[in-house]
Amino acid sequence: MTQKNDAPVLAIALLLTLGLLGGGGWWLYRAFNLEVSPRDAATTVSSSPSASSSPASPLGSSNLPVLSQGEAILFPDGASVGKQQGVAAIASGDYSTAVSVLQASLQQTRNDPEALIYLNNAQIANQSAYTIAVVVPSPAAIDVAEELLRGVAHGQRDINLAGGIKGTPLRVAIATDNNDSEQARTIAQTLSDTPGIVGVIGHFSSDASLAAAEVYQAEDMVMISPTSTSVALAGAGDFIFRTVQSDRIAGDGLARHLLDSIGVTNVAVFHNSESAYSQSLKDAFSSAVLTGGGRVVSEIDLAAADFDAVQSVTQVIQQGAEALMLAANTSTRNQAVAVIQANQGQLALLGGDGLYNAGTLEQGQANAVDMVVGVAWHRDGVSAALFPKEAQSLWGGPVSWRTAMAYDAVQALIEAIRTTAQPADTLTAPMVQQALNNPNFAATGAAELVQFLPSGDRSLPPQLVMIAADPASQLGYTFVPVP
Missing domain, CATH: 3.40.50.2300 (Response regulator)
Known part of the structure; x- marks a missing residue:
């Protein structure tokens, strides 16, 4: 050329x-x-x-x-x-x-x-x-x-x-x-x-x-x-x-947090079967969980015509889930928020960067507190950054x-x-x-x-953030880096 x-x-x-x-x-x-x-x-x-x-x-x-x-x-x-x-x-x-x-x-x-x-x-x-x-x-x-x-x-x-x-x-x-x-x-x-x-x-x-x-x-x-x-x-x-x-890095980071920091092994994964991003993150996370000794008890399609958040949460709890992983994309964000609301703080929550947004804070409110999300960058992630x-x-x-x-x-x-x-x-x-x-x-x-790996992927560790109450925020909640 x-x-x-x-x-x-x-x-x-x-x-x-x-x-x-x-x-x-x-x-x-x-x-x-x-x-x-x-x-x-x-x-x-x-x-x-x-x-x-x-x-x-x-x-x-x-x-x-x-x-x-x-x-x-x-x-x-x-x-x-x-x-x-x-x-x-x-x-x-x-x-x-x-x-x-x-x-x-x-x-x-x-x-x-x-x-x-x-x-x-x-x-x-x-x-x-x-x-x-x-x-x-x-x-x-x-x-x-x-x-x-x-x-x-x-x-x-x-x-x-x-x-x-x-x-x-x-x-x-x-x-x-x-x-x-x-x-x-x-x-x-x-x-x-x-x-x-x-x-x-x-x-x-x-x-x-x-x-x-x-x-x-x-x-x-x-x-x-x-x-x-x-x-x-x-x-x-x-x-x-x-x-x-890549989703592999985000998935690995979220899986390690689930197994090592939260200390649970059984998780249900919610995803969009029609999204390349959602499927990629789901597969990367599930693979890392299985490799680490955990178990994916169920996979729920957020894009399914008959999806019901309350029914789905009840179902996965009966199947032994101790945590919910939400690999939602833009078109299924509302369904993911409905899952957060239906969970009502019962099970630990994890999410992909599709939930790194104001809607999760505004609609999830107290039900979303302590949810951990894998993201690319947070402005407070590196304190010395200009x-x-x-x-x-x-x-x-x-x-x-x-x-x-x-x-x-x-x-x-x-x-x-x-x-x-x-x-x-x-x-x-x-x-x-x-x-x-x-x-x-x-x-x-x-x-x-x-810096890039031979695959073209970036050589960079995952950044995890969590939702926390913040009275100073106009929404009452914010994302903060996971220590």
Whole structure:
């Protein structure tokens, strides 16, 4: 695959993609407010990283830009006049005006990551630059998309303010896939065919990432997912990486906590049979429990048409369960919360990162206290880490683990590009891949070093958090790291 640093070609790729996708109207998004509100916990710990969301619209139904480095707005709802003017200026090549109006826009709406990425790009103007892309699940999951973009924008801003990668700035293209597997394949092919792009951050769900990974691997394009946890992704190829831990690591961590810290051996597992993420976590956890001498007394499908939370909890207690493991994804989160409520504190509770969100706190209340959840990152997990404070200062509020993992993906690509010592006009994705696959590779992340195993999985221990009462929290409950 030939690689050239030819930024204008991104605009051509945009037009080509529009021609492929066809059909009417902009996708809309809901503005994401990071300021403190009754839903503040949702800002920092919302939906599952590997949950498969139903697409908001078919692939061919929107005449919407799906790829932009600043010449088009991908999140138009609520876009300020300044942001619109900035994008128009970029499209016309008037970068000085774009910088001015985008800076003004960010003064009004500081938590707009799309605007910051376009500002960073406008400041590069026509200079030679390294180019990477990020794929987000808009419009199916707007809040998640912006969480991911915040991590990318933060990393891009930092490296460019520091003078770039050995003097060369970093340009970012934003793409959307609606969290849909077919759209993920289409945009993966578009990005792989776009000269100049040497790495892609994405995709969101495990289903989308697994679909896109087939294309990236075939086209020798680097992909780093910040959120896809399915164990199957480890076998997708040597161009495929992730900064989030795999379900195997999360499953092992939760199983060890069950057997060693809680001290029980019999567990019932609730899962979604239709979700790659949920199935992956279920299998990893169950395998670790069995290996450790425990027993899975029952597996309950949260997605079953006749699912009944009260009846299911009663059933597994009769079967000898001492704990409940909830491997729920976005679409079965409500059923999982119903299980928490039906349990009423009788059995110990464990959960996957699909329950690392405000809804669990708000709806579970006292019934959810002491529930242990396996997650990728918590802002208090590493006390010496500077990233949480820096991110809060930049965006005006606390950020989520998705933002942290996206930031780590940017740092990995930056370090890999630096390691190649290649100028932008000769750098290729295979060169970046070789750097990432080096056993000695390491990049400084939000809290921990970013290092990869030969499988492309991240070498990082699990982070467990638990739900605790917190009178100072607006919800009355919060997630805290397990000691």
